Amino acid sequence: MPTRLSHLFLRTLRDDPADAEVASHKLLVRAGYIRRQGPGLFAWLPLGMRVKAKVEQVVREEMAAAGAQEVHFPALLPKEPYEATGRWEEYGDGIFRLKDRKDADYLLAPTHEEVFTLMVKDLYSSYKDLPVTIYQIQDKYRDEARPRAGLLRGREFTMKDAYSFDATDEGLAQSYEAQRDAYERIFSRLGLDYVIVKADAGAMGGSRSEEFLHPSPVGEDSFVRTAGGYAANIEAFTTVVPDALSLDGVPVAQVFDSPDTPTIDSLVAFVNKNHAREDARAWDSGDTLKNVVLALTHLDGSRELIAVGLPGDREVDLARIEVAFAPAEVEAATEADFAKNKALVKGYIGPWSESGAVLGEKGTSKIRYFVDPRVVDGTQWITGANLNEKHALFVTAGRDFVADGVIECAEVRAGDPAPDGSGPVEIARGIEIGHVFQLGRKYAEALGLKVLDENGKLVTVTMGSYGIGVTRIVAVIAEANHDDKGLVWPREVAPFDVHVVATGKDDSVFDIADGLIAGLEATGLDVLYDDRAKVSPGVKFGDAEIIGVPVILIVGKGAADGKVELWDRRSGERTELAIADAVASITALG
RNA sequence: CGGGGCGUAGCUCAGCUUGGUAGAGCGCUCGCUUUGGGAGCGAGAAGUCGCAGGUUCGAAUCCUGUCGCCCCGACCA
Structure with a gap:
């Protein structure tokens, strides 16, 4: 059955919300995908739920292909594991803390390294059990000093976080590559431009770390890159050190x-x-x-x-x-x-x-x-x-x-030489959409995760952690795919495959639309059906544009003569088709 | 936490300077008309004017305090 616009829980807005600044925020609210609940907090409406589910689906498929297994942990956790690793203190005001009725401390997890580590410790004790990579898609909480830009930086957000566990450094390197490769496939499928930059391992500890940044002027991260292929987060950029000079003949101070x-x-x-x-x-x-x-x-x-x-x-x-x-x-x-x-x-x-x-x-x-x-x-x-x-x-x-x-204490400037000799750098802004870390043994050490190796000796497990911001990606896709009329979703994540608009004073358009929809659904397509009577064509076209389903089928004034129109939301191009050919033409779009 | 701005109807805003008991557009309800670009006419419903004190005969408007939100910066696996 198609989703009927006459019954969809949706209200599109004509004006931009006053509290929105960036395009993705304005459009997702105006088109009825999300609604603000508080600073950095958003409710997801039916259209938004569909897009989010599509993004999650891509992530799940690629995680499965990379051999990762899905689990789910609570967002509400006791403080003890985080105390053991020091992060209860390190996070400071950055996390939501709360107490239960017995006055015990809890937190809303900002990320889950500790409990994943403890779970592996609970279940596994041999190198033969490793490697293993497990992940969840789950809501995370951070008490951001300043939430901003709608979904781009919220206090509650959905994240895919994966954790790998290996007995050896070589194993970790392989697990890391597997996730890194999966990320490349995910972002390619989502049609998102990205740059992989060297990142600072920061408070997470560990060694190798790379960020996936989507270049965008509204991004909060600055990064440098060269035409020669070097890329780094500006915080991780290393200065080219000049050769030491001779002290001979230098005038006295x-x-x-x-x-x-x-x-x-x-x-x-x-x-x-x-x-x-x-x-x-x-x-x-x-x-x-x-x-x-x-x-x-x-x-x-x-x-x-x-x-x-x-x-x-x-x-x-x-x-x-x-x-x-x-x-x-x-x-x-x-x-x-x-x-x-x-x-x-x-x-x-x-x-x-x-x-x-x-x-x-x-x-x-x-x-x-x-x-x-x-x-x-x-x-x-x-x-x-x-x-x-x-x-x-x-x-x-x-x-x-x-x-x-x-220490690196100076600003990086455009034109500075890259450390790999690939030339002068340019500075750009990006949105962090993924982050892969080789954590090493910091968490396993702190929480006592060890396994027996082939010699019967206890060895500390080495870990990686890999995050993708699912809800942030919804915003980034919106940011990268819109025009002045509204959203334009890539097919892979569009809330529907086809948006059928029936318009005209003759009720026969609805009968013809019903027949076409049955044909489309028979091929497995999801259809959004604008079946609203007594709504003028302008309203229907405007809603179709702001909602942003990429393929729109108009059943209107030509329908009585056996004609319908295929409207490409992205190009704006409308093509007249014979009703008999419409389903085949749409399925042929792939 | 520093700087700036804003809180008035579901949404976007006007009204505040110069106090007189609240408005517009959009949205919503009903009726008639209209149906290829956010329709027309008519009739309606809908607001603790963020909150608390104060001044005043009278406060959305003036004063004090307070809370909240947005933006910039700082911060941010």
């Missing part, structure tokens, strides 16, 4: 007065005027070493000041620094921080001074000092001299100072 030069620009202008270079070139901001004091907040709540040094023509990128110090949080140092550290002369901080080092674990400030990878031995810098209104020239890395470490 020299302090100079630099009144009223607290900023890089003012400093560069000052040295060009008063300490011009001997060669033809002028000093520029890249000759200066910018030293920025930051505050780390460690998991235990303790606060530590650090300093980072980077070329003065670069901005500090806090997100990249957080990667280096995860799971600590990073923020700019406050006035209070400076007040507490008298050794710091704001605006004139540097790694070297005539009276000895200020920065660094061994310096008078005891503040750990990290430098950008470009600050290699032998590079000379104009930088602060740790005295008010004084800077120093020719402060040379490896001679005048040695940092406590090297």
Whole structure:
């Protein structure tokens, strides 16, 4: 039986909802697929349910083809497993926590590594049981600081999360490849553009990690790529390290007065005027070493000041620094921080001074000092001299100072060279639609998942985790497949195969439509039938456009003469057909 | 958490500056007409004006507080 529009639980809206910003959000609400229930929370209406089910179906088929088995865990879980791995604390405000009547702590799971690991531990104890990959399609909960863009970042969302368990590293590599391949097939079938980027393993721990990003201006992730095929999340981009320079013949460091030069620009202008270079070139901001004091907040709540040094023509990128110090949080140092550290002369901080080092674990400030990878031995810098209104020239890395470490602390810019030598990078935005991780043994270790190997020895299992945002993908497909009239679904996920519009004052159109629908359904197609009487053609056409079923069959003014029209929603093209040929023409579309 | 904006009918909004007891369009109900691009005419139903205090004879409107939401940033397997 067709789904009749006269009875479908649906109301299309003429206006964009006031709270929607991105196209997918506006259209999914206007076309009656979803409705907002609260910040980052959405109800799914019949049309939306169908599309979501189609996406899930593609995922299930490819998971099965990759040898993964479906299970289902509760979204509501006790805190203990998450305490064992430290994530109960690490997640901070990011998860929904609640208590039962006995005052025991629970959480709405943001992801399920712990309980999957424990389940495998419960059931398996031999290497012969491995490898195994299990997955679920399930709702996840995160108390996002700022839900946004409708389905793209919600507080409840559906995710396919798979977990692989192997006895060996080689096994993990294979399990990882199997999921990665499955993801490529899934996104291809869904007709989604994607870029696989190197990702930061971050708080999840582990080693290899890649994200599947759908390039889109509304994406929240920045990534870099080159024409030569390199791609990385901007947080995982690694700077090309220059060769160290010889220290021979480098002038000795020299302090100079630099009144009223607290900023890089003012400093560069000052040295060009008063300490011009001997060669033809002028000093520029890249000759200066910018030293920025930051505050780390460690998991235990303790606060530590650090300093980072980077070329003065670069901005500090806090997100990249957080990667280096995860799971600590990073923020700019406050006035209070400076007040507490008298050794710091704001605006004139540097790694070297005539009276000895200020920065660094061994310096008078005891503040750990990290430098950008470009600050290699032998590079000379104009930088602060740790005295008010004084800077120093020719402060040379490896001679005048040695940092406590090297971290990626600078912004990535378009044109920077890729680490694999494939050329200059461009920066683009993308939406994360999938993420594959080699977790390694972190969770198995923490939760005691071990199996006996062929020698009878206990070995810790190594794991991978693999996520796909199902509801986010619905939004991404909508984002990538719409025009100014409404949605245009790819056939693979369209809520229906054919949308039959019967329109005309003669009731015979409904009889003719009934006959065509019977023929279409006999071939296995799902039909949405606009059988509404007393609704004008304009309304029906408008609804067909916003709902976005790609194939529309109009039974209207030509029907009495044996003609119907096939309307391609995507191209807008309408083709007149003989009624007798209509079913065959539609099934021939594939 | 910082910055900005907004809360009035199911939806999108006007009214607020200059207080006088609430409106439009869309949607919904009924009747007649209409039927290839969101129809016409007529008659209706529908709102604690986010909430709480205050000022005032009188508050959607002015004042204070509070809650909520949206956007930017920070944050985000």
